[in-house]
Amino acid sequence: MQKFPMTAEGLAKLEEELRHLKSEERPAIIRAIAEARAHGDLSENAEYHAARERQSFIEGRISELEAIIPSAEVIDVSKMSGDQVRFGARVTILDEETEKETTYRIVGQYEADMKTGSISLTSPLAKALMGKRVGDSVEVPAPGGARAVEITAVVFG
Numbered sequence: 001m002q003k004f005p006m007t008a009e010g011l012a013k014l015e016e017e018l019r020h021l022k023s024e025e026r027p028a029i030i031r032a033i034a035e036a037r038a039h040g041d042l043s044e045n046a047e048y049h050a051a052r053e054r055q056s057f058i059e060g061r062i063s064e065l066e067a068i069i070p071s072a073e074v075i076d077v078s079k080m081s082g083d084q085v086r087f088g089a090r091v092t093i094l095d096e097e098t099e100k101e102t103t104y105r106i107v108g109q110y111e112a113d114m115k116t117g118s119i120s121l122t123s124p125l126a127k128a129l130m131g132k133r134v135g136d137s138v139e140v141p142a143p144g145g146a147r148a149v150e151i152t153a154v155v156f157g
Helices: 009-037 046-071 124-129
Strands: 004-007 073-074 090-095 102-106 118-119 138-139 147-155
Touching: 004 138, 009 046, 009 073, 046 073, 046 138, 102 124, 124 138
Parallel strands: 004 073, 102 118
Antiparallel strands: 090 102, 090 147, 138 147
């Protein structure tokens, strides 16, 4: 079985999502399907078809989470330190062209979320940063061509 690196927070979030889907979403959708069935002809019942589609999504996500969670290899980033970019690090980079500074946290592929600034360690940006140190200038592949960034900070925890 292939193991996937993950932070403790990321694993807890996935476990909570699985609990929520099994204990709240699944029973709710079963009730919705039963209610829609009670309305009669299923061939033209939009509520029934929407509920079945939602049920399919929920069951698929439950199966996915049940496969991911046992494969998680939790890495305790609170014990890490230094100025070298590794899994779990919060990395601040400065775009050398725009002078814009951005901070990302490098996490496992199943916990990445750009809205929170968490990027997967398999992303092109994370791959380019891994192993580099504060002060290093790095070429990062981007859709519009490679961008040069400088690592200005690396923080763990």
